[in-house]
Amino acid sequence: MEFLSPVWSSAMEGSSAKRRLRGLAGATVAIVDDNLDIPFTTRLEVLLAERAGATVRRLVKPSGTAPSPPALIDDAAQADVAVVGIGL
Amino acid sequence: MNLISERLDIEEYEEAIELFYSKGWTDGLPVVLPTPRRVEALIAHVGREPQESLGPVPPKGGPATIEKLAVNAVMGGCRPEHFPVVLAAMEALMDPAHNLNGVSQTTHMCVSLIIVNGPIARELNFNSRDGVFGNGYRANAAVGRAVRLALWNLGGATPWDTDKATLSHPGEYAFCIAEEEEDNPWAPLHVDRGCPPGSDAVTVFACEGPHSVFCYGTPEEMLHVLADSMCSLGNNNMHVMGQMLVTLNPINAEEFHRRGWSKEDVRQYLWEHARRPIGDVRACGVVHEQFRKMEQDAGRYPLRYDLVNPTTRVPVTREPKDIHMVVAGGRSYFASVLPGWGGFGGFAVTRQIRRPGGR
Numbered sequence: 001m002e003f004l005s006p007v008w009s010s011a012m013e014g015s016s017a018k019r020r021l022r023g024l025a026g027a028t029v030a031i032v033d034d035n036l037d038i039p040f041t042t043r044l045e046v047l048l049a050e051r052a053g054a055t056v057r058r059l060v061k062p063s064g065t066a067p068s069p070p071a072l073i074d075d076a077a078q079a080d081v082a083v084v085g086i087g088l
Numbered sequence: 089m090n091l092i093s094e095r096l097d098i099e100e101y102e103e104a105i106e107l108f109y110s111k112g113w114t115d116g117l118p119v120v121l122p123t124p125r126r127v128e129a130l131i132a133h134v135g136r137e138p139q140e141s142l143g144p145v146p147p148k149g150g151p152a153t154i155e156k157l158a159v160n161a162v163m164g165g166c167r168p169e170h171f172p173v174v175l176a177a178m179e180a181l182m183d184p185a186h187n188l189n190g191v192s193q194t195t196h197m198c199v200s201l202i203i204v205n206g207p208i209a210r211e212l213n214f215n216s217r218d219g220v221f222g223n224g225y226r227a228n229a230a231v232g233r234a235v236r237l238a239l240w241n242l243g244g245a246t247p248w249d250t251d252k253a254t255l256s257h258p259g260e261y262a263f264c265i266a267e268e269e270e271d272n273p274w275a276p277l278h279v280d281r282g283c284p285p286g287s288d289a290v291t292v293f294a295c296e297g298p299h300s301v302f303c304y305g306t307p308e309e310m311l312h313v314l315a316d317s318m319c320s321l322g323n324n325n326m327h328v329m330g331q332m333l334v335t336l337n338p339i340n341a342e343e344f345h346r347r348g349w350s351k352e353d354v355r356q357y358l359w360e361h362a363r364r365p366i367g368d369v370r371a372c373g374v375v376h377e378q379f380r381k382m383e384q385d386a387g388r389y390p391l392r393y394d395l396v397n398p399t400t401r402v403p404v405t406r407e408p409k410d411i412h413m414v415v416a417g418g419r420s421y422f423a424s425v426l427p428g429w430g431g432f433g434g435f436a437v438t439r440q441i442r443r444p445g446g447r
Contacts, residue, residue, distance in 0.1 A: 003104060004122045005094040006113050006159045006241040008150040035382055063386055065190040065432035067146070 025053035030079035034064035119163035133168035146189035148244035164234030187433025206288030214266035218418035232262030273345035294434025298424035318362035324430030367398025
């Protein structure tokens with residue numbers, strides 16, 4: 001019997017990650033701020049800058065529950081590291 | 089017919105069934121095996137180009153081509169005549185207003201319900217009566233599951249990966265009803281939403297499973313219990329509004345109509361009375377408060393309410409029109425309330441069903 005596959009093999013493959021950094025000192029870190037918990041995210045921003053010595057760029061999504069606009073994703077991709085989600 | 093899907097050649101039926109499990113191509117239930125002949129029959133029925141795409145299915149973005157949707161529809165148990173309903177549902181789900189990307193990945197339990205309206209519902213034997221949310225009807229089950237399998241296989245929304253639902257609900261297997269249009273004194277949902285009378289349409293709305301409402305008696309008594317059931321503090325609507333669905337059974341609708349209540353009258357009354365004092369809402373905690381603030385900042389929570397005064401009564405939706413009303417179920421004592429995801433998305437979208445030959 002012959003059957004057809006229900007998936008796209010290429011679409012399901014993840015994209016490759018950037019090279020892992022040795023440390024955050026001097027690195028540019030993008031925080032994709034999902035606009036859900038502003039005090040928490042602000043605290044993270046301060047810690048990354050003061051404790052880890054990173055240059056932080058905070059990119060605020062218009063909504064925490066809708067996809068990031070493509071321009072915001074492109075912007076975050078320019079950083080050495082991007083924080084794209086925070087679990088509480 | 090030019091089909092481009094990978095072909096698998098397997099001798100044994102049992103081996104083929106197990107292959108779909110081992111590849112992660114099924115939702116946990118066995119599938120109807122998608123032979124080229126069955127898939128071609130669905131595509132031929134709708135007369136559309138196999139490689140036409142309805143767009144990328146979030147979250148992972150596999151293209152929703154007619155061919156891939158047909159493969160998944162066969163797996164879900166669809167016959168060719170069910171396929172136009174599947175395509176209309178997918179078009180509705182992928183409208184940005186529905187925010188399928190968010191619905192598929194939220195920690196909330198919402199699942200996109202498919203509501204079928206029009207003559208096609210009766211022709212294909214969709215259930216709109218006793219046990220409407222339950223089992224026993226191929227059309228509801230096959231169309232509902234076809235859509236879920238498409239989201240599974242093309243969108244990659246699986247619970248061990250991108251689907252972050254804390255609990256979810258059984259509608260993840262299939263969640264499809266039809267509205268009862270014959271035993272119903274009011275205009276059906278799709279006509280309320282702008283489709284011509286007599287047309288065929290699907291409406292999708294992301295919501296919890298149905299909450300039973302013991303609803304029988306005079307209009308005032310029915311409205312009393314419905315309004316109370318709608319404004320539970322546990323639902324998202326009470327905190328961040330959005331949309332909600334109410335189903336009334338044919339006896340409920342008949343009684344309202346007999347006593348001079350239009351559907352709009354009922355909707356307006358529920359909007360005005362399904363409310364809680366903001367003090368009660370605030371007592372749920374600061375996280376709830378933060379979500380409400382986010383919605384205010386995004387312009388989705390109205391500013392007209394004095395939220396500083398704890399006695400201010402706030403509604404479950406921004407406007408009366410955000411309470412969707414459908415007549416469904418048996419002639420009995422029960423209605424249901426289906427809260428939505430809140431203001432974050434999952435909003436109702438309606439699409440007309442394109443019948444073969446343009447009927």
